[in-house]
Amino acid sequence: MFLKRLAHTLKSAIFPPKCLSCEKFFDMPFEQTATDPMYCGFEQLMSPFLCADCREEFSPITSVYDFNGGIACAVGEYRGALRTAIHAFKYQGKTGLAKPFGMLLFSTFIRYWNPEEIDLVLPVPLHIKRLRGRGFNQAFLMLKQWKHIAELLNVQPFQIEPDILMKTKNTRPQVELTRKERKENIKDAFSLSNSSAVKGKKILLIDDVYTTGATVKECAKVLLNAGAARTDMLTLARTSK
Numbered sequence: 206m207f208l209k210r211l212a213h214t215l216k217s218a219i220f221p222p223k224c225l226s227c228e229k230f231f232d233m234p235f236e237q238t239a240t241d242p243m244y245c246g247f248e249q250l251m252s253p254f255l256c257a258d259c260r261e262e263f264s265p266i267t268s269v270y271d272f273n274g275g276i277a278c279a280v281g282e283y284r285g286a287l288r289t290a291i292h293a294f295k296y297q298g299k300t301g302l303a304k305p306f307g308m309l310l311f312s313t314f315i316r317y318w319n320p321e322e323i324d325l326v327l328p329v330p331l332h333i334k335r336l337r338g339r340g341f342n343q344a345f346l347m348l349k350q351w352k353h354i355a356e357l358l359n360v361q362p363f364q365i366e367p368d369i370l371m372k373t374k375n376t377r378p379q380v381e382l383t384r385k386e387r388k389e390n391i392k393d394a395f396s397l398s399n400s401s402a403v404k405g406k407k408i409l410l411i412d413d414v415y416t417t418g419a420t421v422k423e424c425a426k427v428l429l430n431a432g433a434a435r436t437d438m439l440t441l442a443r444t445s446k
């Protein structure tokens with residue numbers, strides 16, 4: 206234990222972590238190795254990436270929203286350090302964030318769902334051109350942690366399918382558009398590679414950010430039209446109204 210602590214202290218002194226949000230160097234707390242997703246919150250999981258002051262900016266979301274007959278939840282509000290960290294993950298290649306983000310998603314998931322109630326977990330897809338440009342689908346990368354968590358908890362692995370739902374229309378980035386334009390832009394952008402795979406299934410859609418909901422509502426429409434029994438939604442962040 207002493208040697209482990211010494212190694213940690215030396216490593217932090219030589220390579221002090223720099224906060225992703227305010228860019229200040231900070232002392233990384235030693236107790237940041239817990240892996241039990243039931244007890245991992247934002248404060249603990251984000252401690253290697255954000256300083257204590259920036260972690261305090263986090264606003265958890267505790268309300269559940271109606272979503273096409275299912276429910277929609279998010280981990281936190283899309284602002285402050287969480288927003289900066291999501292940008293670093295998606296646009297600056299900080300893929301190490303997939304692990305804490307995936308765990309945060311999972312701890313919110315088990316708060317609102319019984320895992321046995323979900324048949325399929327689908328990441329919201331990117332168009333192939335966007336996927337090639339970025340190199341990864343951020344929603345799927347976060348979900349890859351769930352396999353690891355299922356092993357830790359010794360529960361049935363989740364059926365995570367990144368290829369059933371496809372984005373077949375290369376749309377303009379939603380972030381540039383108004384609410385009305387977003388709806389029009391994303392219309393008919395998704396299709397299914399195998400519609401029989403979703404028939405009668407209870408599906409959980411996963412994405413990084415929920416803004417107007419235009420993207421995920423369009424995904425849900427395709428799934429429900431193909432006979433899915435129910436679609437729920439879970440995102441890492443949600444814009445405040």
Ligand SMILES: [Zn+2]
Nearest residue numbers: 224227256259
């Ligand atoms: Zn900071």
